[in-house]
Amino acid sequence: xxxxxxxxxxxxxxxxxxxxxxxxxxxxxxxxxxxxxxxxxxxxxxxxxxxxxxxxxxxxxxxxxxxxxxxxxxxxxxxxxxxxxxxxxxxxxxxxxxxxxxxxxxxxxxxxxxxxxxxxxxxxxxxxxxxxxxxxxxxxxxxxxxxxxxxxxxxxxxxxxxxxxxxxxxxxxxxxxxxxxxxxxxxxxxxxxxxxxxxxxxxxxxxxxxxxxxxxxxxxxxxxxxxxxxxxxxxxxxxxxxxxxxxxxxxxxxxxxxxxxxxxxxxxxxxxxxxxxxxxxxxxxxxxxxxxxxxxxxxxxxxxxxxxxxx
Amino acid sequence: xxxxxxxxxxxxxxxxxxxxxxxxxxxxxxxxxxxxxxxxxxxxxxxxxxxxxxxxxxxxxxxxxxxxxxxxxxxxxxxxxxxxxxxxxxxxxxxxxxxxxxxxxxxxxxxxxxxxxxxxxxxxxxxxxxxxxxxxxxxxxxxxxxxxxxxxxxxxxxxxxxxxxxxxxxxxxxxxxxxxxxxxxxxxxxxxxxxxxxxxxxxxxxxxxxxxxxxxxxxxxxxxxxxxxxxxxxxxxxxxxxxxxxxxxxxxxxxxxxxxxxxxxxxxxxxxxxxxxxxxxx
Numbered sequence: 001x002x003x004x005x006x007x008x009x010x011x012x013x014x015x016x017x018x019x020x021x022x023x024x025x026x027x028x029x030x031x032x033x034x035x036x037x038x039x040x041x042x043x044x045x046x047x048x049x050x051x052x053x054x055x056x057x058x059x060x061x062x063x064x065x066x067x068x069x070x071x072x073x074x075x076x077x078x079x080x081x082x083x084x085x086x087x088x089x090x091x092x093x094x095x096x097x098x099x100x101x102x103x104x105x106x107x108x109x110x111x112x113x114x115x116x117x118x119x120x121x122x123x124x125x126x127x128x129x130x131x132x133x134x135x136x137x138x139x140x141x142x143x144x145x146x147x148x149x150x151x152x153x154x155x156x157x158x159x160x161x162x163x164x165x166x167x168x169x170x171x172x173x174x175x176x177x178x179x180x181x182x183x184x185x186x187x188x189x190x191x192x193x194x195x196x197x198x199x200x201x202x203x204x205x206x207x208x209x210x211x212x213x214x215x216x217x218x219x220x221x222x223x224x225x226x227x228x229x230x231x232x233x234x235x236x237x238x239x240x241x242x243x244x245x246x247x248x249x250x251x252x253x254x255x256x257x258x259x260x261x262x263x264x265x266x267x268x269x270x271x272x273x274x275x276x277x278x279x280x281x282x283x284x285x286x287x288x289x290x291x292x293x294x295x296x297x298x299x300x301x302x303x304x305x306x307x308x309x310x311x
Numbered sequence: 312x313x314x315x316x317x318x319x320x321x322x323x324x325x326x327x328x329x330x331x332x333x334x335x336x337x338x339x340x341x342x343x344x345x346x347x348x349x350x351x352x353x354x355x356x357x358x359x360x361x362x363x364x365x366x367x368x369x370x371x372x373x374x375x376x377x378x379x380x381x382x383x384x385x386x387x388x389x390x391x392x393x394x395x396x397x398x399x400x401x402x403x404x405x406x407x408x409x410x411x412x413x414x415x416x417x418x419x420x421x422x423x424x425x426x427x428x429x430x431x432x433x434x435x436x437x438x439x440x441x442x443x444x445x446x447x448x449x450x451x452x453x454x455x456x457x458x459x460x461x462x463x464x465x466x467x468x469x470x471x472x473x474x475x476x477x478x479x480x481x482x483x484x485x486x487x488x489x490x491x492x493x494x495x496x497x498x499x500x501x502x503x504x505x506x507x508x509x510x511x512x513x514x515x516x517x518x519x520x521x522x523x524x525x526x527x528x529x530x531x532x533x534x535x536x537x538x539x540x541x542x543x544x545x546x547x548x549x550x551x552x553x554x555x556x557x558x559x560x561x562x563x564x565x566x567x568x569x570x571x572x573x574x575x576x577x578x579x580x581x582x583x584x585x586x587x588x589x590x591x592x593x
Contacts, residue, residue: 011589049590054425056586077428087419087591089426094338102338105331106427 001158001190002028002051007060008214009046020046022214023060030157031188033181035205035222037195037298043214044194048160051192052082065157078107081151085163088143089150090135096146097131100153107154114153121149124179141172148176152183159183162194177203198294210301218301222294229300230292233271235262237278238286247277258285331429336437350443358446361394364518365454379522384461385550390518391455392474393542396481397514398447400489403482406439407489409504412496419591432490432581451478464549477545480570481517484538485510487577494577494584513538522555533558537569 009021021043028034038044049055051064053073062069069076083089090099104114122128125145130138138146144164151159161180165173181204183189193205201208201222208225210218218225239245239258246252249269250262264274271289278287368390372383381389406412415421415435424431424438455474456466464470492506517538521529532539544563547554554560 046590049422052426054422055588055590073425074428077426080426082426084419084422087423089423091338098338102331102334105329105334106429 001030004062008058010058019214033184033191035193035201035208038211042211080158081156082160083147083151085166092136095132158190226292229297232263233266234290236288240283332437336440339440353443354446357443358450361450379520381520384458387458391451392477393514393518395448395451396478398444399482400485402444403436404486404489405441406435407493412493473545480541487574490577491580494580497584497588509536517542
């Protein structure tokens with residue numbers, strides 16, 4: 001669905017000007033939900049802008065739904081949608097319902113499909129109470145749910161999301177994430193999610209691309225990346241008695257009542273062996289193995305601390 | 312149509328067969344009505360500016376008994392057409408002016424425009440129609456009508472068509488100038504006020520007979536930025552007057568070509584601007 005081939009973008013022609021995106025290549029299949037992470041200024045948004053036809057690349061090529069975005073911008077925009085978290089695509093002074101109606105006319109969706117989709121979106125995203133309010137009067141959480149609805153109303157094959165949960169409270173984040181997961185699962189919409197929020201990636205994406213200084217430095221499944229770059233793992237143990245706990249190869253990071261947080265290196269001691277050691281050492285009530293923190297994983301990828309070459 | 316769609320006030324008033332550009336323009340007019348009192352005052356203000364220009368012409372030319380062989384009424388006809396054309400051009404093209412367009416680029420709204428299945432130029436124009444310029448258009452029309460009447464021009468259908476054609480040509484050139492300016496803004500981001508010399512300056516200049524200008528200036532406003540041709544040539548035909556040099560009634564059939572050539576230049580500049588667009592930060 002998305003094929004990127006040696007794509008580069010350089011701003012300015014002066015000697016020493018850096019490539020915001022430098023020789024990036026990847027492909028994303030139909031129905032994939034892919035996270036795109038990287039520090040500020042790494043080239044995430046520039047990539048998305050080239051894939052949506054906003055920017056023309058300096059070199060390389062890309063195809064989205066078989067089309068070259070900067071050459072077939074209008075055709076691409078009929079088959080894709082983009083949400084920039086901090087910018088609105090709605091009409092500021094008009095009631096929200098009017099924005100949806102304008103989008104229906106603009107994308108020439110069938111009246112029956114539009115009405116059915118809108119009814120569904122109003123229900124699942126809870127838009128009903130503020131449909132008649134001008135967009136400028138909506139809270140950030142309400143507006144972001146409206147932005148997501150506006151993005152999916154034209155039934156895009158590909159959805160580009162640039163920080164869609166930025167600034168949202170816990171409830172609004174959950175609502176947006178649940179909706180996106182449903183959309184990807186039920187309709188097979190291909191989604192590229194640009195975010196700093198690793199919770200978004202953990203909850204939604206099966207695959208993660210990491211970009212830094214304009215270059216892709218990792219491209220793998222989230223699980224494989226955790227495996228490769230995970231570093232120390234964490235074991236949470238609830239003891240029957242409040243006794244000191246010492247396990248060979250593990251460090252006690254924290255203790256609270258009967259609960260202990262142990263960390264260990266899976267390279268030195270595989271997780272099953274560490275669990276067995278705990279069980280041999282002390283009587284326990286419960287035990288859980290936490291996955292490596294993705295933020296820590298990404299940080300390690302930036303620093304190139306572990307793992308193989310990007311695939 | 313489902314229940315939620317009928318909640319849209321647009322759907323209730325504009326059938327789905329109405330072209331989307333007109334619906335967007337209508338939405339922008341609705342925004343105008345959200346602060347009606349202030350916008351009505353601004354519309355009147357635009358009109359007062361044109362009337363004060365006309366009064367200045369009347370006072371000045373009555374004292375000198377015309378200029379370069381043109382009577383006060385004939386100059387008012389020129390002035391009215393030029394101002395109505397400028398007003399119509401600004402009604403559509405004002406969002407392309409440097410401060411507004413530059414802001415559109417900086418806050419990323421233009422990036423959003425580029426993700427729509429519509430011409431970005433048309434989107435920018437219809438999404439922010441500046442209704443207050445209607446004041447300038449109406450004042451210009453009134454002054455042109457008054458000037459034509461006083462100059463003895465009969466308001467035949469052909470004369471009305473000629474006046475409306477001249478206004479449309481002037482408006483088209485103004486929008487094209489503003490589009491070139493917007494293309495430059497895509498390079499500089501900050502924009503440049505230089506092109507105001509051709510929009511406001513061009514309208515002021517074409518509100519006077521071309522005889523009073525140097526041949527170099529006449530050439531610029533006839534052949535390069537043809538605002539002079541748009542107003543002067545149709546007025547010569549209306550008044551059945553001799554022009555100056557090649558700028559004569561015989562050149563009138565070439566006016567659509569001059570306008571089309573200038574628009575083609577604007578389209579080339581706009582497309583080059585889009586290719587150079589660097590997007591908002593982030």
